[in-house]
Amino acid sequence: xxxxxISIRDISxxxxxxxxxxxxxxxxxxxxxxxxxxxKILASLFFEPSTRTMMSFQSAMQRLGGxxxxxxxxxxxxxxxxxxxxxxxxxMEKYSDVxxxxxxxxxxxxxxxxxxxxxxxxxxxGANQHPTQTLLDLYTMKKEFKAxxxxxxxxxxxxxxxxxxxxxxxxxxxxDVELVFVSPEELRMPKGVRKHLNGKIPYTEIVNLDxxxxxxxxxxxxxxxxxxxxxxxxxxxKDAYRIDMDSIKLLGNAKIMHPLPRISEISNxxxxxxxxxxxxxxKNGIPVRMAILSILLGVER
Amino acid sequence: xSTRKLKVSAINNxxxxxHILPGKAYAVVKILHLEKYNETVxxxxxxxxxxxxxxxxxxxxxxxxxxxxxxxIALISPEATVNIIKNYDVIEKxxxxxxxxxxxxxxxxxxxxxxxxxKVRTRFKIMEKTPLLxxxxxxxRTMDEKDVEKVLG
Numbered sequence: 001x002x003x004x005x006i007s008i009r010d011i012s013x014x015x016x017x018x019x020x021x022x023x024x025x026x027x028x029x030x031x032x033x034x035x036x037x038x039x040k041i042l043a044s045l046f047f048e049p050s051t052r053t054m055m056s057f058q059s060a061m062q063r064l065g066g067x068x069x070x071x072x073x074x075x076x077x078x079x080x081x082x083x084x085x086x087x088x089x090x091x092m093e094k095y096s097d098v099x100x101x102x103x104x105x106x107x108x109x110x111x112x113x114x115x116x117x118x119x120x121x122x123x124x125x126g127a128n129q130h131p132t133q134t135l136l137d138l139y140t141m142k143k144e145f146k147a148x149x150x151x152x153x154x155x156x157x158x159x160x161x162x163x164x165x166x167x168x169x170x171x172x173x174x175x176d177v178e179l180v181f182v183s184p185e186e187l188r189m190p191k192g193v194r195k196h197l198n199g200k201i202p203y204t205e206i207v208n209l210d211x212x213x214x215x216x217x218x219x220x221x222x223x224x225x226x227x228x229x230x231x232x233x234x235x236x237x238k239d240a241y242r243i244d245m246d247s248i249k250l251l252g253n254a255k256i257m258h259p260l261p262r263i264s265e266i267s268n269x270x271x272x273x274x275x276x277x278x279x280x281x282x283k284n285g286i287p288v289r290m291a292i293l294s295i296l297l298g299v300e301r
Numbered sequence: 302x303s304t305r306k307l308k309v310s311a312i313n314n315x316x317x318x319x320h321i322l323p324g325k326a327y328a329v330v331k332i333l334h335l336e337k338y339n340e341t342v343x344x345x346x347x348x349x350x351x352x353x354x355x356x357x358x359x360x361x362x363x364x365x366x367x368x369x370x371x372x373x374i375a376l377i378s379p380e381a382t383v384n385i386i387k388n389y390d391v392i393e394k395x396x397x398x399x400x401x402x403x404x405x406x407x408x409x410x411x412x413x414x415x416x417x418x419x420k421v422r423t424r425f426k427i428m429e430k431t432p433l434l435x436x437x438x439x440x441x442r443t444m445d446e447k448d449v450e451k452v453l454g
Contacts, residue, residue: 007441085419107415107439126413128441192443 004113004120005292007129008167013174020139022291022300023284029063030286036299037066043096044070045088045112046123047079047103052260052282053123053132057100060289064299069095086115093118098296101125119296127163133259134167136288140281141217144255149176154212154254156182157221157241157265159189164259165221166193172201179203180215184237187227209241209250218243218254220265238264245269257281310343315362317384317391318374323347325378326357332373332453335361372406375399376449379430402426402438410448414440 002015029036042061046054049072058068070092071077079088085103089112092099101112102123109122109129124130142148153172155165159181169179169189173196181189181203188205197203206212220243228234243256244267258266258278270276294300321329326344329335335342341362350356366374366383374381375397385393404424409416416423416439425444428434433446444452 009441085415086421103415104413105415105418106411106413106441107437110439111415111419111421125415126440 002295004122005131005135005296006109006113006120006122008131008134008171009129011131011135011171016135016138016171016174019135019288019291019295020142022295023139023287025301026287026290026294029290033063033065035065036294036301037061037064037297040064040066040098040297040299041096042066042068042070042293043092043099044068044072045092045099045101045103046070046072047074047101047108049073050102050124052285053102053130056282056285057121057123057289057293060286060293063286064290064293066097066293066297070100085111089116089120098293121292121296127161129167130163131167132285132289132292133164134171135292136285137164137168137219137257137259137281138171139288140257140277140284143284144277145216148172151175151216152178152180152214153217153219154180154182154215155189155219155221156209158187158223158227159183159221160187161224161227162221165219166190168219169193170196173197175201177201180213181205182209182212182241183207184240187223187237209247212250214252215254217257218251219257220262221259222261222263222265241265242267243270248273248275251275311389312341312343312360312362312386313389315340315360315364315386316366317386318359318361318366319356319382319384320350320378321357321359321374321381322378323355323357326359328377328450328453329357329359329374329381331450332377333359333361333364333366333370335359338364340364369406371397372399372403373453376406376433376435377446377453379433399427399430407449407452409437409440409442410444410452411437411440411442414442416440 044057054072061068074080085108093116098119100121100123101109104126106126106128109125113120122129122131145151159165223238225234242265255275255277260278260282326346343360345358347355348358371383379399382396384391404422409423414437424438425435426438428436434443436443
C-alpha cells in the first residue's frame with residue numbers, strides 16, 4: 001500500500017482511484033473540518049517558495065484536525081549553515097508524523113523518503129515531479145465529467161518544459177482518453193513522454209489553436225519567458241496561445257483548466273464563464289491532499 | 302578446435318573481455334583506465350567473428366575486474382563476455398549480466414540531480430538494452446549510450 005507519494009510513475013491506477021475515492025469522502029469535511037488527524041503533525045519543508053501547494057497542504061492538515069510545523073524558505077534554518085538534506089529530514093522526522101517536501105533539486109523527495117521512517121510527500125522536486133498536482137488535476141476532470149474514460153483532452157502551451165503536463169499525460173495514459181497537444185514546434189511534448197503514450201492512448205499534435213478539434217477539456221500551461229532565446233518569439237507565442245474572449249470561440253464547450261499561477265495565458269474576463277474551472281481545480285487540492293495525508297497517516301476511515 | 306591462427310596473442314594470466322561491440326574497445330580502455338596501466342594490454346578492433354559479424358577484444362595481463370567495472374562495460378556493450386585466464390587456460394567464462402536496476406556505477410548527468418549534491422549512491426533502471434537507455438531513479442532523467450560514455454570517460 002502507499003507509503004510515500006513521490007512520483008506519478010510509482011502510483012498505480014488502483015491507487016489513484018483509491019485516493020480519489022477518499023478525496024470524495026473528504027469533501028464533506030472541507031468546510032467544517034474533522035478530527036481524523038488530531039495530534040498528528042505535518043512537517044512542511046519548503047526549500048523554495050510556493051503559494052498554492054504549501055498553503056493547501058497546511059489547510060488540508062488543519063482541516064483534518066492536525067497541526068503543521070516547518071519552513072517556507074531556508075533563510076532562518078540550518079540549511080543555510082550547510083546542513084545536508086539527509087540531516088534535515090532525519091531531524092524533522094523526529095518532530096512530526098508526515099513530511100511534505102519541496103526542493104529545487106530533482107530526486108530530493110525520493111532521497112528524503114529513503115532516509116525517513118515516516119511517510120514523505122513530494123510537493124515538487126525541481127523540474128521533475130509534482131504528483132499531488134497531477135492527482136488533483138485528475139480528480140477535477142473526474143468530478144466535472146463523472147469519469148475520465150472517453151474524454152478528449154487538449155494540453156496547451158509549453159509542453160516541453162512543463163512538468164505538470166508530463167506527469168498529467170503519463171497518468172492519463174492509464175485511462176481510455178485521447179490527447180491533443182497544442183504547442184509551438186520548439187515547445188513540443190518531449191519524445192520520452194510521447195514514446196510512453198505510444199500503444200497506450202491515441203494523441204495528435206497541432207501547432208495552431210484554430211486547428212483544435214472538439215475537446216472536453218483544454219488544460220493550459222504557463223509559457224515562460226526564460227524558455228525563449230528570442231524575446232520577440234516569446235511575445236508571438238504567448239499571444240498565439242492566449243485564451244481570451246476572442247479565442248475562446250475556438251474552444252467550443254471545453255472546460256478550461258490551468259495549474260496556476262497564470263500570467264497572461266488566460267485573460268481575467270474568462271474567469272466568470274462557467275467553462276473556467278481553474279479556481280475550482282485549485283480548491284480541489286484540499287480534499288485530494290486531505291485524502292493523501294489521511295491515507296499516509298493511516299487515519300482514513 | 303579449429304586450426305585458425307589467433308590474430309591476437311594469448312595471455313598468461315589476466316582477463317580477456319571478448320565480444321565487445323565493434324569500435325567500443327576504446328571505451329572499455331577508458332572505463333578501466335588502461336591508458337595508465339603498466340602491463341601488457343592488447344586491443345583488437347573490428348575483428349571478424351563468424352562470417353559477417355565483427356567484434357572488439359581487450360586482453361589485460363595480470364588484472365581482474367571489479368563487479369562495478371563489469372557492469373560499466375555491460376552498459377556500453379551488453380553482449381560482451383569476461384574470461385579469466387590462468388596459465389593460458391580460461392578458468393572462468395561468463396556473459397555479463399546487466400541487472401534491471403544497479404547502483405553507483407556512474408554519476409547522473411543531470412547537474413540538478415540530488416545525487417550530485419548529497420552523499421548518496423546513484424541508482425539506475427535499465428529502460429532499453431539496445432540502444433541503451435537508462436533512467437536515474439532519483440531525478441528520473443534518462444541517459445543514452447553517448448551520455449554514459451561521456452561520464453564513464
